[in-house]
Every structure is written in structure tokens, then in C-alpha cells.
Amino acid sequence: MTDPRVAVVGAGPAGIYAADILAQEHPRVLVDLIERLPAPFGLVRYGVAPDHPRIKEIIKALHRVVNRDRIRFVGNVAYGTDLKLDDLRRHYDAVIFATGAMADRSLDIPGIDLPGSHGAADFVSWYAGHPDVPRDWPLDAREVAVVGAGNVALDIARMLAKPADEQLSTEIADNVYQGLKLNQATDVHVFARRGPAQIKFTPMELRELSHSPSVDVIVHPEGFEIDDASQAAISSSKSTRLVVDTLLKHLDAEPTGAPHRIHIHLCQAPIEVLGTDRVEGLRTERMQLQGDGTVKGTGEYVDTPVQAVYRAVGYLSSHLPELPFDHQAGVITNDRGRILDLDGVPLPGMYVTGWIKRGPVGLIGHTKSDAAETIASLLQDLDQLPRPEISDPEAILEHLAGPIVDRDGWARLDAHEIALGQAQGRERVKVVPRDEMLNAARGR
Incomplete structure (x- = not known):
């Protein structure tokens, strides 16, 4: 039997913590962190004022997870356009949605x-x-x-x-x-x-x-x-x-x-x-x-x-294509992280964590416990889930048409921002335009 493969859609704290807990709890699982932006870390990078130095310590911890074996970063890939729900089902045993609230x-x-x-x-x-x-x-x-x-x-x-x-x-x-x-x-x-x-x-x-x-x-x-x-x-x-x-x-x-x-x-x-x-x-x-x-x-x-x-x-979280959504509460309908259809029945292999699961409340500690609950549900279900049609881990990358930022690409972008900062006597200068981020990720 091939190693189980799980996609985590969203590489903010919720998605990264879910990937980390899953990799710790299952010795053979392979996790793809799929992120629509060229850089990970979600609201820690894009929802915090730049004069919050304590956030740097959180980012260091998230960095360590992204660099773990059996976790692969797949950036600049948007769910709903670059990847549809059927694509995820064909390539992964399970999918965890962690798209937050923006x-x-x-x-x-x-x-x-x-x-x-x-x-x-x-x-x-x-x-x-x-x-x-x-x-x-x-x-x-x-x-x-x-x-x-x-x-x-x-x-x-x-x-x-x-x-x-x-x-x-x-x-x-x-x-x-x-x-x-x-x-x-x-x-x-x-x-x-x-x-x-x-x-x-x-x-x-x-x-x-x-x-x-x-x-x-x-x-x-x-x-x-x-x-x-x-x-x-x-x-x-x-x-x-x-x-x-x-x-x-x-x-x-x-x-x-x-x-x-x-x-x-x-x-x-x-x-x-x-x-x-x-x-x-x-x-x-x-x-x-x-x-x-x-x-x-x-x-x-x-x-x-x-x-x-x-x-x-x-x-407020945004409705994701092809998934049930409670517009009043602003969450994906779920039971302990298992996504429920309109009749309240769990969708096989579909899970949710973070603010899109529970609403935009709570701090980092809540995000970790929330991810742990979702991973516990996934692991309980894993042996009963149907295996994906496509088992080759590289097939999903071949399926994607646009430029992908992998872990090495993110490392190059990260180093580029640090170099920009050092030239000005600062720790980092954040690159904003997407095309400049992609060029830096390619080493250009």
C-alpha cells in the first residue's frame, strides 16, 4: 500500500499546525501544503502590523514545520481555479481546508x-x-x-x-x-x-x-x-x-x-x-x-x-467553491472538523480547520487545539477512506499549469527579502508585487 497523501489547502497557522500534527501522529503520511500566495504563513505574514516583533518567533516555529520531511510546500496555487475539488479527490486520500478569514x-x-x-x-x-x-x-x-x-x-x-x-x-x-x-x-x-x-x-x-x-x-x-x-x-x-x-x-x-x-x-x-x-x-x-x-x-x-x-x-471567511457553507456563521459546516453536506452527512475525506471551521475567534493556542481535533477525526477515518485514483505524488505538480513556488522557491524569496533588509540596516523588507515575488522565488 502506498503512503497516504493529504492536501492541506491554506498555509497559514491553521494549515501548518494541522500538517505538523498529522506528520507527527502518522509515521508515513505525505502532506502537501497548498497555498494561493507565493509565500506561506497567512495572517501571520499578511494580517499583522509590521511593528509586532513577537510575531517573528511564531514565524520561526512555522518555518520549521514547512521545512519538515514529508511536508511539501506548493505555493502560488489557488483552490477553485488552479485546482478543483475533483482534482484534489483524485490525487489525495484526504483534504483539509484551512483558508482562514480575510x-x-x-x-x-x-x-x-x-x-x-x-x-x-x-x-x-x-x-x-x-x-x-x-x-x-x-x-x-x-x-x-x-x-x-x-x-x-x-x-x-x-x-x-x-x-x-x-x-x-x-x-x-x-x-x-x-x-x-x-x-x-x-x-x-x-x-x-x-x-x-x-x-x-x-x-x-x-x-x-x-x-x-x-x-x-x-x-x-x-x-x-x-x-x-x-x-x-x-x-x-x-x-x-x-x-x-x-x-x-x-x-x-x-x-x-x-x-x-x-x-x-x-x-x-x-x-x-x-x-x-x-x-x-x-x-x-x-x-x-x-x-x-x-x-x-x-x-x-x-x-x-x-x-x-x-x-x-x-x-469573515469566504465561501469556497463546491463546499457547503453556513453564510450566517461564516464557516464550513462541520462536525469536529469533518465537513458535512447539506443533509448533515460527512463528506468522505473532506475536513476543515482554523477560522473557516470555528469562526474568526481565538489566538494561536486555539488554532493548535482546533487542528488537533480535526487531525484526530481524520486519523480515525483514514483506514475507511477510498484510496485516490492517482497515487504518484508528482502527478499533481504536472497537472498544475501555472508557476509553482516550492520549498526551495520560498527559501529563495525569503533570502531575497532578508538581503533587501540588510542593505538598509533592517532585518527584512517585504516584497509586495506578485511578479517580483515569483521572480525572487525563481532566483531571478
Whole structure:
């Protein structure tokens, strides 16, 4: 019997962890990591602000997995165009979909579609140097609103407030640096609809806001409420306590007169984006905590003059061709990682992991445990799965028509980015255009 072969579609953390666990649990399995971009690592490479140095340690760990025996990287290959579901079934015993979540959740309020209103995912993709987004970004607004109470909202606020020159020690792409140099923002307003104990910031992300000497962090006292549920959360969670303590320090601090300011507004829910031809302001309703962690509107409204609005209310997975999809939840319908058809019956050999399995929540630790659950289901099923029609591991590469980036190609691209950085006294400069990435992968 030939060694079992598994395709993992998506080479972000979810897919890489799934491949790693599978290779550890099964002594003979061969895994192909199929990625639509020329580079692996998904949102770790393309969903994180460039000034997050701790992400480098995660990438080092992911690097080690991609370089493992019995794991093959197949980059620049898109599911749905370069490969269809039947192709995967013909070449693999099982397929794990780990395509993550890259789209923005909608915010259904009047005016949200005005020019100057943006989705967080689009902006993050721009400043992270994603090859499939425009190279330029409009940064002419002096006052900006960011709607959301998670780490992405803080990343956006920090990137808009922090001077571009302070990013030059990072891997920031040249077009992003040049764009941020033209940024006109002086005041960035972050709006959270609940109180300080309910927001989803991590303590480290919140502390990073004040690391720039050019930025004052101002927490506004209105809405800084601690109810019974808030006090219980503070008492039971160290992370919540650290977040609230940090907010209190900013609340009590005197502004230094720095040229840029990040304002944090609590218990304010967005009601309407104001403007006629473009964004002119954001209307919010003051909310009141109800003692159980929930809020209700007070009927009191606040208009904040801004010229741009960023909605950071969550990511959303995209429907993959030929697979069932729960559009309301934004996930592939599954049971412990087994993909279910419309009748709730598992599709033989089809699995899912990561955000497209459980929704865009949780950190790296959740991704690992999620992958472990999916791999346990796959291994339980493996002996009963039909063998693929084509057993030759090289046949799938011959089937693909476009240029493929293999492990060696990714190593060349990686080395090229590091060399670009060294020439500027930096660790790395990220290459953005896809054609330049492919040329670097070929050693050109």
C-alpha cells in the first residue's frame, strides 16, 4: 500500500499546525501544503502590523514545520481555479481546508458605504504588504474613527497615529512606508460599545499604544463604567484586570502634548456615518451597562467630526467553491472538523480547520487545539477512506499549469527579502508585487 497523501489547502497557522500534527501522529503520511500566495504563513505574514516583533518567533516555529520531511510546500496555487475539488479527490486520500478569514464583517448602519469608509481587513492587507491589494491608500483624513474593541482596532489606530519613520526598523514594504509618510491623521478615535472590562484588547496590544513618544493615549471618562459583571470579570481574569489597569493609567494621565493622539471612547455604539459626498463624521449612541455585562442605549447621541471611518468589527471567511457553507456563521459546516453536506452527512475525506471551521475567534493556542481535533477525526477515518485514483505524488505538480513556488522557491524569496533588509540596516523588507515575488522565488 502506498503512503497516504493529504492536501492541506491554506498555509497559514491553521494549515501548518494541522500538517505538523498529522506528520507527527502518522509515521508515513505525505502532506502537501497548498497555498494561493507565493509565500506561506497567512495572517501571520499578511494580517499583522509590521511593528509586532513577537510575531517573528511564531514565524520561526512555522518555518520549521514547512521545512519538515514529508511536508511539501506548493505555493502560488489557488483552490477553485488552479485546482478543483475533483482534482484534489483524485490525487489525495484526504483534504483539509484551512483558508482562514480575510474579508470584513459588515456594519449595517446608514452612511457606511460613503467614500472614506473602509473595512479593517482591506487596510490591514495594505499595510502588511499583501500582493493582491492596491499599492496606494488614501490617508488624507486628519481625524479618523475606528469602530471596534479588539486587537485589530488597536493595530489600525497605532498604524494611523505612529509616524512612518518609526516603522523603518521593521519589515514594512517600501510602498507602505511612502504611503504612511503622507498620512495626515493627528487624532484617531477608537469606539467600543461596552465598558472597560468587556473590551477584547489583550494587555500587550493595549500597552503598545503608548510606546511611541509621538502619540498620546487619551481614555475619555464618559462611559468608563464598572458594573457587577465587570467587577466579577476583573476579579476572575488577570488579562481583564491588566487591561482595565492600563486604561485607568491612561485615564488619569495628563497628555504630554504629543503631535498625535489616540482617543479611546467606551460605551459608545456607532449609529450612523455622517456625510453627503464623503465621510464627515460618526454619530454614536451612549450605552449603559446593565449589570450583567450587556448594554442598552440611553438615547443620547454624540457626533464626532472625522473624515474617515474604519470598521474593525470582525473578519469573515469566504465561501469556497463546491463546499457547503453556513453564510450566517461564516464557516464550513462541520462536525469536529469533518465537513458535512447539506443533509448533515460527512463528506468522505473532506475536513476543515482554523477560522473557516470555528469562526474568526481565538489566538494561536486555539488554532493548535482546533487542528488537533480535526487531525484526530481524520486519523480515525483514514483506514475507511477510498484510496485516490492517482497515487504518484508528482502527478499533481504536472497537472498544475501555472508557476509553482516550492520549498526551495520560498527559501529563495525569503533570502531575497532578508538581503533587501540588510542593505538598509533592517532585518527584512517585504516584497509586495506578485511578479517580483515569483521572480525572487525563481532566483531571478
